[in-house]
Amino acid sequence: MFALTTRGRPWPRALAAFVAALASVAATIVVSSTPASAATSPVVGVASGRCLTVAGNSTTPGARVTIYDCNGQASQTWTSTTAGELRVYSSPRCLDVVGQDTTPPATLQISTCTGAASQKWRINSDGSIVGVQSGMCLDVSGGRTTNNTPVQLWTCNGQSNQKWTTSTGSADTQPPTVPGNPRVSGLVCDSVTFAWSASTDNVGVAFYDVYHDGQLMKSVSGTTLSTTLTVVPGSTWGLYVNARDAAGNVSQASATVTITPPQCQSDTQAPTAPSQLTGSASGTTVTLRWTAATDNVGVRAYLVYRGGTLVGTVTGNPPATTFIDSGLSANTSYQYYVVARDAQSNVSSRSNTATVTTGGGCAGSVCGVTQIATETDLPWGLLTLPDGTILYSRRDVHDIIHLDPATGAKTNIGTVPNVDDTDGEGGLMGLAIAPTFASDHWLYMMHTTSTDNRIVRIKLENDRLTLSSEQILLTGILRNKYHNGGRLRFGPDGKLYASTGDAQNGDNAQNLNGLNGKVLRLNPDGTVPSDNPFGTYVWSYGHRNPQGLAFDSQGRLWEQEFGNSIMDETNLITKGGNYGWPACEGTTGTCGTAGYIAPKRTYPVAEGSCSGIAIVSDVIYIACERATRLYRVPISGSSLPSAQVFFNGTYGRLRTVEPAPDGGLWLTTSTQGDKDGIPNNGNEKIFHVTLGS
Structure with missing residues (x-):
């Protein structure tokens, strides 16, 4: 029987990604102008033990399809062709969808074979049979098992009434060449x-x-x-x-x-100035508010200046008219003004100036920000060593830096072997150490090679990587330009957790035989823990491109995930859980499907595109790239009811956030060169953030 799971989904998800076949995947759909026959076989429902049958043994186009006791008749003998058809009878008829319907439930029939998209099928190694046009699964209506029950197309849900056994089909595991x-x-x-x-x-x-x-x-x-x-x-x-x-x-x-497309029409008219700027202080945090500017086309951003220096950019359509400035000095007066900008970079005159004096001490959530280092490459993974110093990976240079945050001194501890880039988001990514690091000295890392993504460990001794000690723990995680995941985190159970992207093929996320679009769980030596839910490395699945992992005080795992174009999401990960991608993005798509676990909080992509997360005192801190902000999201039970925004545009794109040993945060930027594999073409910063109550 089969073990892979594939989800159908509505447009546009149906064309977003299809199953990436690993060595165990059997698939039959092939584009060919002259279909050739493959194996001929009955198609047997797993739940019912009955055969896919043309009702009444009819050969007339339009005859419906049901399940019936297997009897070896011609109406139950199906041939898979290299064109992806399922043919029946010697004067062939093809399994087809009435009206080429792509919404559930869609009725099935037999038709004259025409090569239409509604006659193309993919037989997967989990036992599902998926319509190429619709992305939906062959489904026995109502889950019934009795003779003459209609067979239809329905949203894939992994249930046994959507599983079939057949000897038809042929394996194709070779991907196309690069366009x-x-x-x-x-x-x-x-x-x-x-x-x-x-x-x-x-x-x-x-x-x-x-x-x-x-x-x-x-x-x-x-x-x-x-x-x-x-x-x-x-x-x-x-x-x-x-x-x-x-x-x-x-x-x-x-x-x-x-x-970079040009503007559709010339616009030389600047917005009006924002007005009625006011500010109030709570400890060392200042909150600014103003009245919106107007523009002949539309205001797209507000630029916030403190003492004549740009400290924030508020974007949107229209952008908000508030800004929080945190981590200021106590008992200090600050002067602010705001300007408006339109889509063609016309900038208004200044607003009025607001003078605000901070209080005697920090009374807010963020009490101070200190830059501790600059970096010419992308700091991706980051961890704190037992002595309070930092290790961070340089994604495109493929090496690891040891940083003393007290002095700013850096030591290059070595280059990781066999790392390759993807001209996108691949390279040297996540880092982790186990609680046993003081005695075993193992440094764990996830990186891209020329053929895959993998997890390795190398001993760190005398402030150098001992390359001869390298152990490759897990290979075969599919790579692509984007969607490589890459975060590593040891849990309180002593296991290593890893986030993997779907490798730009959404159905990988539903493939339980594959490693992509998952949260994985490993023993420190790379073996599969005996209590993993599927007997494999897979801990949870249905993820698109997760890059944030963190544990709360109860030992629960939280995950941050990039959406495609609608929603990012923060998830509470459960053992064996299915988080719905590609059928579901955030709360859009077929998210109500039984078995899908809903996110605990979502963010429009324009206000998100968030990568790393950290948890301090059961508050989640989320570093966002496109949105150029840090979210502060307190955990309440198993919910995330509210979120505060900090550093909105102050430091640009934020990639990684990690707990610091003093109860604060380490925070890195990802402002330049983050969509290519070119080393040392960045201008990045590493900060320490002091937290308050």
Whole structure:
């Protein structure tokens, strides 16, 4: 029987990603102009033990499909073709969807074989049979097991009435080659034509998936080599394309083409000045408020200045008219003003000046921010050693730095072998040490290679990596340009937890035989813990690109996850839990499906794109990149009812946040070079944040 799980989902998720086949995946859908027959076999329902049958043994197009006692008749004998069809009868009819319906429940019938998308099927190694057009699963209506029960298409849910046994099908585990020569033409304010050269595949390319910066834009057929995309004026995007075969194997991404569309019309009129700026202090935290500016097109940001220095950027459409400035000096007067900016960077005159005097001591949540280091590369993973000093990984340089936060002194402890970049978000990522580090000296890390993502450990002795001690604990985590996950965290149970992305193939997240789109749990020596829920490394699944892991005082694991274009989410991870991707993003999609676990809090992507999390005194701190902010989210029971925003634009994109030994936080930026593999092209900072009550 099968062990993989695949979820169907509504547009656009259905085209967002398909199953990435590992060695155990069996898939049958192949694009071919001349279908060739494969094996012929009955298709037997796991729950009922009855066979997929054409009702009444009819050969007439439009006849419905049911389950019935297996009897070996022609109406129960199905042939899988290399075109992805399921054919029945010697004068063949194809399994088809009435009206090409893509919403559940969709009725099934037999039809004259035409090669239509509604006649394409994918037989997965978990026993599900998925309609390529709809992404939904072959389902016995109502979960019934009696003769003549209709078979339909329904949202994939992993239940036994959606499982089938059959000897049809053939394995295809080879992904297409990388699409070549990506290029653009016809760039105007709101559209661009994106083209590429064809990939090759051992069977055939079925789809091309077009992305910008890790977000899916469009999927097109395998015969399409250019497409028109809708773009946003003035926004800088990196476009690339992946090839996907009908078995769900996904290529590595093409090279990136950077575009910045012009504005649709010239706008030289600046916004009016914000007015009625006021400020109030609570201890060493200042809260500013003002009346909105107006603009002939629209205000897109407010720039907040303290003493003539830019300290915050409030964005949105329209942006908020408040700002919190934290970690100031006690008993000190500060002068603020605000200006408004539109989409074409026209800037208003200044608001009035507000003078605010802080109190005698910190009375808020954030009491001080101190820069402890600068860095030319991306600090990705970061941890505190038992002596209070810091180790951090440099993602694109592939080495590890030992930093003394008291003095700012740095020591390069060595380069990790076999690390490769992905021209996106891969490289040297998460770091962790076990509670036993003082005696065993093992440093754990997750990194990309030329073929996969993996978890390794190397001894740290005499402030150097002892490379001869390297042990490779886990390999075969699929890589791609984006969606590599990468965070490591030891739990209070002494196990190592790792977050993995879906490798730009959403159905990987539902593949219980695969390692992608998961939270994994390992013994420190890399073996599978005996109490893991599926007898594998998988602890939870249905994740898109998780990059934040942290444990609270009760030993519960919290996770932070990037959404595609709608919602980011914070999840409370449970053993064996399914968090719904790709059918569900945040609370959108088919999130009400039985078995999906809802996030504890969501954030619009424009106000999120958050990477690392830390928990201090049962408060979650979330570092966000696109939103350029730090969220403070107190845990209340198993809920996250409220969130405060700090450093809104003050320090730019924030990547990693970790507990500091004094009860504060370490915080790193990710402002430059975070979407390529070029070493030392950044201008990053590492901070210590002093926390209050």
